[in-house]
Amino acid sequence: MARTKEFDPETALQAALELFWERGYEATSMSDLVDHLGIGRASLYATFGNKHELYLKALERYLETRDPSPVVMLSQPGPALPAVRGLVELYTEDSIRDQRRRGCAIVNAAGEMLPGDEKVARFVDANWTALETALTSALIRAQAQGELSRDRDPRALARFLLVFLQGLRLVAKGPPDPARLRDAAAQALTILN
Incomplete structure (x- = not known):
């Protein structure tokens, strides 16, 4: 049986956007994202892909919420x-x-x-x-x-x-x-x- 997500992906994406926006891409590590979003690394990868994919999704989120x-x-x-x-x-x-x-x-x-x-x-x-x-x-x-x-x-x-x-x-x-x-x-x- 598949596990249900224990976090809201939209909230997590917004939090990732805020962190990338504040620090930039290079200065934001996956560990920073895991800590800031409060999501396990495996869940983060499963939901958003790698750091670069998450960054692109965060940029999309930025445009959608302007x-x-x-x-x-x-x-x-x-x-x-x-x-x-x-x-x-x-x-x-x-x-x-x-x-x-x-x-x-x-x-x-x-x-x-x-x-x-x-x-x-x-x-x-x-x-x-x-x-x-x-x-x-x-x-x-x-x-x-x-x-x-x-x-x-x-x-x-x-x-x-x-x-x-x-x-x-x-x-x-x-x-x-x-x-x-x-x-x-x-x-x-x-x-x-």
């Missing part, structure tokens, strides 16, 4: 440019409020694991492509609704904003300086005028 989702924010009906501005402001204020200076788990993964880890590279690229696509779509809608000049290139603007937002998350991991982040965001938003 609230609000940037893609959902940008795809709401109505004026599009306020949604784009709101996203920049959200990233800025979230970065300022991040007292533990963990940054973005996806940016952290890119900084720690790339180049060299194809699975993480695909994951990061898919995430950034989804955000770029959502930004591009919102900016195309903004043009169609007369909110953004027709002479602007929505894709180029979206790419700039994507790079800016990821850089913002990285800078926020350093010594706290809310003015630096807010001033940079204000300048970034001028490209939408």
